[in-house]
Amino acid sequence: MKLIEFKNTNAQRIYTDYINRSKRVIRILSNEDQEDCLMEINSYIFEYIQNHQNEDETSTLLNILERLGSPEITLKEVVAAKKIDQAVKTFNLKHLIEALFLNLRNGLVYIVLFVLTLLLVCFPILIVMEILYPEETGLFVGEKTFFFGMTDPKSGIQEVLGSAFIPVVILLGVGFYFLIVFLLKLVKNKKS
Secondary structure: OOOOOOOOHHHHHHHHHHHHHHHHHHOOOOHHHHHHHHHHHHHHHHHHHHHOOOOOHHHHHHHHHHHHOOHHHHHHHHHHHHHHHHHHHHOOHHHHHHHHHHHHHHOHHHHHHHHHHHHHHHHHHHHHHHHHOOOOEEEEEEOOEEEEEEOOHHHOOEEOOHHHHHHHHHHHHHHHHHHHHHHHHHHHHHHO
16 A cells, blocks of 8 residues: 655554554454455545645645544444454454454344353363263263263262264364354354
């Protein structure tokens, strides 16, 4: 992206600062998405300045930057939406987690997605614990008790899955993963 050059040094400093602040906000996006966001911002600024050439550069720049708003606030939604797109396209767990953290404040669906992702992260740990401590890990059922995970073997509850625990956890993990991706696609389509 080519930066806009201003005749006025103060306008140039203000513009450079705004672009640098924008870069900090969007740095977690892919290079392509970063470039796309910066070009969009640059386009708004350039068009506004072209339409107000008879005015002072600094005043014109400050006017458009005020309209665009602080990048830390304005770009938060854009970054969150682009992170969801990236997570849906790549099926990468890291991108899923980042997208969920960025969107956690957007409501109940994201809270459900966050809990599902947290469980998804716990499943590999449970598999390792089943291998290391098979008596203490599993699906336990007792009188008025249902427990999935690790517990004290002396607690008097019965482990019901036995050697099927690991395949069940793997299937649950795969199922939760595709459920998360499906819910993210629904949320993305709802916003579009």
